[in-house]
Amino acid sequence: MLLQLSAAELGRLIVDRAGAEYLPLTEQLIHEHFRREGAEARQGDIASWNNSIPVVVKALLDCGLDTVEVQVEVDLPHTNSAVDLVLCGRHPGTGTDSYLAVELKQVRHATVDPLCPIAVDLGFGDGKNKLHPVRQVQSYCEYMLRYLPHLRENERQLMGVVLLHNARDPDVEELFGLPETDHGFLYTLDDLDRFRRVLTSMFAAASGKRAASALEQARQDPLPKVTDVARQRSVVGGGLVLLDEQHVAVDRITRHLEKTAHFTGYDVGLFYDADAAHSSASAPGAKRVYILRGGPGSGKSAVALEVQRALGLKGREAVLASGSHAYTETLREIMVSTARRGQIAEKRRTAVRLYRYFNSFSETPQDSIEVLICDEAHRMRRSSTHRWTPKEVRDDDRPQATEVIRAARVPIFLLDDHQSIRPDEVGTATYLKELAERMGCKVEVTDLEGTFRAGGSKRFQRWVQQLLGLDATDPVAWRPDGRMTLTVADSPQQMEQFIRERHLAGFTARITAGFCWPWSNPDGERLIDDVQIGDWRRPWNVKPQHSVPGAPKSDFWSTDRRGVDQIGCVYTAQSFEYDWNGVIIGPDLLFRNGKFTVDRTASRDPSFRSTIDDAVVTRCILNAYHVLLTRGAVGTVVYAVDPATHNELRRLVTGALGLQNYDGTQPKLTAEGSPLPPAHRTRRG
Template sequence: MLLQHSAAELGQLIVARPGSALRPLTEQLQKAHRERKGQSATKGDIASWNNSIPVVVEALLDCGLDEVEVQVEVDLPHTNSAVDLVLCGRHPGTDTDSYLAVELKQVRHATVDPACPIAVDLGFGDGMNKLHPVRQIQRYCEYMMRYLPHLRESDDRLMGVALLHNARDSDVEALFDLPESEHGFLYTLDDLDLFRRALTSRFTTASGKQAATALEQDRRDPLLKVTDVARQRSVTGGGLTLLDEQYVAVDRITRHLKRTAPRGGFEIGLFYDAEAAHSTAPDSGSKRVYILRGGPGSGKSAVALELQRALGLSGREAVLASGSHAYTETLRNIMIGTARRGQVSDKKKSARRLYQYFNSFTETPPDSMDVLICDEAHRLRRSSTDRWTPRDRRDDELPQAIELISAAKVPIFLLDDHQSIRPDEVGTADYLRELAEESGCQVDVRDLKGTFRSGGSERYQGWVQQLLGLGTASDPAPWQPDGKMTLVVADTPEQMEQFIRTRDPRRTTARITAGFCWPWSNPNGSQLINDVHIGDWRRPWNVKPQHEVADAPPSYRWSTDPRGVGQIGCVYTAQTFEYDWNGVIIGPDLCFRNGKFEVQRKGSRDPAFRSNVDDATVARCVRNAYHVLLTRGVVGTLVYAVDPAAQQALRRLIPGTIGLQHRDGDQPELTAEGPQLPPAFRRRHR
């Protein structure tokens, strides 16, 4: 949240000063934005603060609701999305806490995409459709209800509105076709009287400070992780709450499926369109390939699971494929775990059919599947040929991506351009687009820009890429805490482990991962080998995929089984998954030289980097691997570097460290704190 004041206090701040184009409120918000986000606000933000917020404040004052508290730019838990305003007060009927979420739009004209009623052109001139304002605020309210228990204490505690205060009804007429609800009403310049009535129906003249404090201090329910979403898909309301571009992307795909389905053969509850579903003219165009591109924590896997869930509810089967052993086996295991007595064998067959690997489609007839969802598509390989491929087929170097595109009527790829971690992994949006277009397919590329990990810190995602020199990023920059993501430097691996092990396993998950810089031995009977060693500290890697060891989880359950805290995870095990606290050991394959983090090939022990792999490919894979490892944390990340120069660089760039917090009557405990000196520079007690 950027700012909170009562309507009366804001009334003083919206009075324009002579000679200034900006109101005092706007100047305060600009300053708060720079402090919180480390960058200047956009012109759109400034215009909204200067022109839109005063409309709401004046409406509150006109209604005599001076004591209603107004919260500006309220973050949605665990994401980088924010509600423009949340009004907090007392309900006139029940005298309980009451809230109104307001999404402000300065648009004057809007048109709806004829193929998709929730995709609208709001006249910004960028040629990009946005999510319908009503659906946007509806999803925001649903998301808030999911993660803020205080809002769930009564059915009418939260209401949502979209306010288009510059637009006339006639200029945005098509927007009114979308059904409204308590979490999403639409008001325009012609409806300001109705908006005022909505305010008086939600609030009394009493102070809203208590309600605002209750919401600000409300316990945030933990973020649903990928495995949580997978387990809850069969539960009513157990799917993912899609936001913004996620919702638009899934809706576009499902509507395309309706157009290509036989008459009356396809209905999806969230996206059902009677006219489209009963159309007698299927889509006669060429095959359409969908590519959803997003960074770590953008919800790619959750979107894949939600899409599969929605299709399954409609009776239309979608296969989810991946190149990750841990991910695929976890999904299979979750499904098998739902089997009742006598159903285990059938569940195993279904799990193997619904969750497959990228190399499973070498002999699949063209268009024999309705929908193929390819998650983790950055792990696509050049071809499906491997050491088990029969000799008579080894000359057939058909791209693996072409096999997948050919197999399904509707192929869908979800990927991150910076997460391919092996030399033969080639999955990028540009690579897929080129292959698909060469095959005569239409290609639809969408970017998922949300952040559902790292505390919803968009700044952290950019900081990691800059640290590693990925994309167009420049030299490493100091980390500026934003109140969302905790980032600290550990003095030693022992200290990191102590911190990770002292997290409460009943409420949080915590793991340590490391770069692939130590050998990975087979277990000695029932004993794992302590391969990862730094000084006197030694720990084992997680169990290899083909092995079983007592008292240690199989590799695919390392991130979700509490016993996984006893081993160090590698990138192949950690990819796709997340945990609350994320410890990362940067090995000798990434050192600090000449003011930058540089890849040192000789420091890697990854067997994938054989002598015939060039240095540039090794550097790409190592940087991408640390990109994966550094972005697994939901709450916080701890880092430690083996290279002394790299550790010193992290010390300069990251102000946070681990320290002892003393509490009255309790033993001191390790906490993530602000700047401290490393052990060698701390004064000894005399």
């Protein structure tokens, strides 16, 4: 939240000053934004603060609601999205806490995409559709209700509105086609009297400080991991609350399937036209390929699971494929775990059919799969040929992606351009788009710009990319944003102690490391302590082809609580997330001359053969650390084996682990410790 003041206090800040470019309120918000985000506010936000907030403040004052508290830019739990305003007060009838979420839009004209009723052109001139503002505020309210139990105490406690204070009804007429709910009403310049009636129906002329404080201090329910969502969906059919571009992407895909029913095989749906479907004039046209690109935690897997669920509710089967063995086997196991007695074998067959691998479509008949969702598509290989492929069916020149596109009527790819970690992984948005277009397909590329990991910290994602030089910029110091905890451990022992304490406190917590140590087969029923740093030594997670008593199989290392006892590698951690993330940077990544460089000789990854070009190895190792550093949902702890590299992390990251004493109790290792390592705390003469 950027600012909280009463309507009366804000009223004194929205008075024009001679010669000033902005209102005093706007200048204060610009300052607060820079202090919190470390970057200049966007012009669109500044214009909204300067032109839109005063409309709401004046409406409150006109209604005699001077003591209603107004919260500006209220963060949604676990995300980087924010509600423009949340008004807090007391209900005039019940006296209970009452809240109104307000989305402010300065648009004057708006049209709805004919193929997708929640995608709209708001007249910004950028050629991009936005989420329908009513659906936006509805989603925000639903999200707040899901993660803030305080708002669930009374179903009438929270309402949502969109205020288009510059627009006339006829100029945005198409927006009124979307059904309104208590969490989403639309008001224009023609409706300001109705908007004032909403205010007086929601708030009494009494102080809103209690309600604002209760919301600010409300307990936040934890964000479920992707595997939690998949498990809940398998048991109760529960869906996800999607936000902004996620919602547009899912709705656009499902609407396209309904619109093109005669081609995709859909004989139900809002847009199905039986006459058109059987008309000789209705040619199917080019196959449409969807590419959804987003960074770590942007909700790619959430979109994949939600598309599959939404189609399943319509009685349609969508196959979800991946290049990750751990991810695929985890989803299969979740489905099998819901089987009733006597149905396990049938459930397992269904799981194998619905959750597959990228290399399993080489012999699939053309267009035999209605919808094929390729999650983690950055792991798409150059070809499906592998060492066990029979000689008679080998085809090293046929791209794996062509097999996938050919097999599906509607192929969907979800990927991150910075997560391919093997030399033969080629799945970037550019590569897939060009390949699909050469096959005669129409391609839609959508960027998922939000983040649901790292406490919703987009700053942390950007910082990791800068740290590793993935965006062609130099590393910068980490500036805490209150969303993500980033800290440096003095030693691997200290990191392990901290991670284990978080594990015992009920958090999910894991340690991973760069692939810089050998990975031995188990010695009978015992794992070998391959990862050795000084006197500290621990085993890698179990190899995929082995089983060891007391340790989870490699596919379940990220989700089985016993995984805290082993060190995970990138191939085991990719696709998953956990609350606390410990990362050991090995000697394959060194900080020299102001940037990170790769030393391929320190890597033990068998895929980096001598014939692999240095540039490819560098890309893979940097992407591997990008994956490892972005697994944490709450916090990340780092340690570098190389002393110079560790010193650089100390310079760039202020956070440190250390013992803290609370109320005379036993000291605890926390992420708020002294930034000075023990070896440097005593001044030497």
